Amino acid sequence: MKGTVHYETRGNIALMTVDNPPVNPLSSGVRQGLFDGVQTALGDDAIEAIVITGAGRAFIAGADISEFGASASEGVGLHEALTMMEHSTKPIVAAINGTAFGGGLEVALCCDYRVASPGAPVGLPEVKLGLLPGAGGTQRLPRLIGAEKALGFILSGDPIPAPQAKALGIVDDVVDGDIVEGGIAFAKKVLAEGGRTRKIRDESAKVEADRGNAQIFADARAQAARRMRGRFAPEMIIQCVEAAVNEPDFDKGMAVERECFAKCLAHPQRAALIHLFFAEREVAKIPDISRDTPVGKIGSAAVIGCGTMGGGISMSFANVGIPVTVLEMNPEALDKGLGVIKRNYDIQVSRGRMTAEEVDKRMSLLTGTTSYEDLGSADIIVEAVYENLDLKCEIFGKLDKVAKAGAILASNTSGLDVDKMADATSRPEVVIGMHFFSPANVMRLVEVVRGAKSSHQTIATVMKLGRTLNKISVLSGNAPGFIGNRMLGQYTRQAGEIILQGATPYQVDSVINGFGMPMGPFQMNDLVGLDLGWRARKLAGVKPEDVPITARVADKLCELGRFGQKTSRGYYIYPEGSRAGQPDPEVVALVEQTSAELGIERHKISDEEVLKRCLYPLINEGARILEDGIAIRPCDIDIVYINGYGFPEVTGGPMFWADQQGLDTVLADIKRFGEIYGGDAWKPAPLLEKLVAEGKGFGSLQG
Numbered sequence: 001m002k003g004t005v006h007y008e009t010r011g012n013i014a015l016m017t018v019d020n021p022p023v024n025p026l027s028s029g030v031r032q033g034l035f036d037g038v039q040t041a042l043g044d045d046a047i048e049a050i051v052i053t054g055a056g057r058a059f060i061a062g063a064d065i066s067e068f069g070a071s072a073s074e075g076v077g078l079h080e081a082l083t084m085m086e087h088s089t090k091p092i093v094a095a096i097n098g099t100a101f102g103g104g105l106e107v108a109l110c111c112d113y114r115v116a117s118p119g120a121p122v123g124l125p126e127v128k129l130g131l132l133p134g135a136g137g138t139q140r141l142p143r144l145i146g147a148e149k150a151l152g153f154i155l156s157g158d159p160i161p162a163p164q165a166k167a168l169g170i171v172d173d174v175v176d177g178d179i180v181e182g183g184i185a186f187a188k189k190v191l192a193e194g195g196r197t198r199k200i201r202d203e204s205a206k207v208e209a210d211r212g213n214a215q216i217f218a219d220a221r222a223q224a225a226r227r228m229r230g231r232f233a234p235e236m237i238i239q240c241v242e243a244a245v246n247e248p249d250f251d252k253g254m255a256v257e258r259e260c261f262a263k264c265l266a267h268p269q270r271a272a273l274i275h276l277f278f279a280e281r282e283v284a285k286i287p288d289i290s291r292d293t294p295v296g297k298i299g300s301a302a303v304i305g306c307g308t309m310g311g312g313i314s315m316s317f318a319n320v321g322i323p324v325t326v327l328e329m330n331p332e333a334l335d336k337g338l339g340v341i342k343r344n345y346d347i348q349v350s351r352g353r354m355t356a357e358e359v360d361k362r363m364s365l366l367t368g369t370t371s372y373e374d375l376g377s378a379d380i381i382v383e384a385v386y387e388n389l390d391l392k393c394e395i396f397g398k399l400d401k402v403a404k405a406g407a408i409l410a411s412n413t414s415g416l417d418v419d420k421m422a423d424a425t426s427r428p429e430v431v432i433g434m435h436f437f438s439p440a441n442v443m444r445l446v447e448v449v450r451g452a453k454s455s456h457q458t459i460a461t462v463m464k465l466g467r468t469l470n471k472i473s474v475l476s477g478n479a480p481g482f483i484g485n486r487m488l489g490q491y492t493r494q495a496g497e498i499i500l501q502g503a504t505p506y507q508v509d510s511v512i513n514g515f516g517m518p519m520g521p522f523q524m525n526d527l528v529g530l531d532l533g534w535r536a537r538k539l540a541g542v543k544p545e546d547v548p549i550t551a552r553v554a555d556k557l558c559e560l561g562r563f564g565q566k567t568s569r570g571y572y573i574y575p576e577g578s579r580a581g582q583p584d585p586e587v588v589a590l591v592e593q594t595s596a597e598l599g600i601e602r603h604k605i606s607d608e609e610v611l612k613r614c615l616y617p618l619i620n621e622g623a624r625i626l627e628d629g630i631a632i633r634p635c636d637i638d639i640v641y642i643n644g645y646g647f648p649e650v651t652g653g654p655m656f657w658a659d660q661q662g663l664d665t666v667l668a669d670i671k672r673f674g675e676i677y678g679g680d681a682w683k684p685a686p687l688l689e690k691l692v693a694e695g696k697g698f699g700s701l702q703g
């Protein structure tokens, strides 16, 4: 059995300490320990009250998530343990020493009283895992604090600190100092006042006051539709709280909760979101780099370039209190770049997300310079100039001359060869790629690109730095496009082909939006700017007949001055000040004309085909990326695609989604499209064929 609960007596008090490192989830041994401990205390006449606390940094982090979807677990169930507690005739005090999440808070709600350390966060984050509080939380919390507050708390899934939980009525007291002593003192006070138990299940005043108030639930549904579009769990949560309010019999409400919990448990979103929970933690683990590899301290940073990317990266450092020196080519560019940063912060102030003082503090961490000599004291220097390998190599040569010994030299490249940059220095072991995503101060993903000679310490330091910057770092091998952009290339090429063969850009985008991605490929092109590729082709002297056919429409739009959002016209028309584009019949005519020029006969393409043709090449390329060792595990690809490219969270990422579709059906479609359309995208990756032949999925490669 996993985990345990220590039982000891302190005079007339039984002290039970949950012990299941590192965060005390409710694994089999903990459930059994809770059941046995309360039973023992009830059978011991010398014991008058019980205190339950947690060992280490958590009280209880919730149910053991790794058990969901697994085969039936051993020992007593959580409900049995909670029933034992709830029927205790001796008062139980939860002494919440640290994190009390999900089932952990529900254990506390089964206790008669709750006291907490000031720093202990409490929350019901189940909704984030596609679940609902299924150990009575949806029934007990409304009885304790009323339906409206309970719904807000459960639907947000966000934890709150103990003092706020006290103000809401979730905990009875916040205790400074030793929480176990505080819990025991509270228990003694209860005993001194007559030893009354207090069962939340028997309290009905709050839910009776809410009974018949349909508005509470209408508001909750409207909020869920706005903030959690397409999610299954919120509606289940609302139905449970409705039952708590409208069903006077507590046990009948519990039955509704059980039914709704089972539906969530069986839903593919639950499996996907729990996959993501573990994946986010897994990507931090690098098989050949031990967890105790020493990491360097990053107390200061420098960023080369203060354009869109450089500015966002500089903000990311300043946001977490790391001073950063920003280098630009001349004072005008520097002023412009710093001005944009200030304006971005001011927008946050106008939206009430930041105070003017905080802006001043962050701006004071930014120092502008035009001299490389000023970068000598930085612990890390991030180069963020535009994508040109020669220029980047030249910059790395300069950095080699000024950077202090041990400083990390990173390139914010989206796909160029990091080893070439390392070769431009005398210290390739400290050179690494840090591919931020735009806007860099907002987007969570950083692809950390491992050069052939990047040292373990450099990699470990930069992976950790990502976490410090409140981002998620995924390690990629050094190959063109790394993980994300290599896959994106296949996706955008398909989208380009599909419109020439018969779909419109608007059909493609709408199918991708319907799948849950915030932007389709053409909306994304309009945002990024169609002129980037067009200009690059012109500079390189590419002849019109040599332009890839999938770029022909974009180039024609550029010839018309339609560069995308920046010119209010691209694939879409953007009315003054709007980012929501409107379809344009002229663009459809242009696409049709291009098909005719290329001799491509247009035909109707179904939405289903559009979706498969956009997404399956991602999976096929993902398999190749795994074969090539560019991504460590399938889940690394899932994290990249969700956090960098807007793949919907509820799918678990492209590789997890592929497993859920069935790799055999994915492969069959890839082969079918290959017969019809040909091309590299439809040559099945050997790994995909191997997995299908073995009857396995990408999940089998997780290790």
Ligand code: 3H9
Residues within 6 Å of the ligand: 022, 023, 025, 058, 061, 062, 063, 064, 065, 066, 078, 099, 101, 102, 103, 104, 106, 125, 126, 129, 131, 132, 133, 134, 135, 137, 278, 281, 282
């Ligand atoms: C629930 O309770 C359902 C009930 O309502 C109904 C039941 C019927 N289970 O995050 P960390 C592992 S649903 C199993 O790096 P931190 C984690 O994988 C649950 N394992 O630490 C990692 O393993 P490894 C509702 C868990 O300090 C290690 O512990 N509860 C669980 O940054 C350390 O985790 C939640 O959703 C778990 N519940 O953050 C809480 N939790 O070292 C989920 C963690 O091998 N957990 N692990 O990679 C968290 O939010 C954070 O882990 C926490 C600690 C804030 C607790």
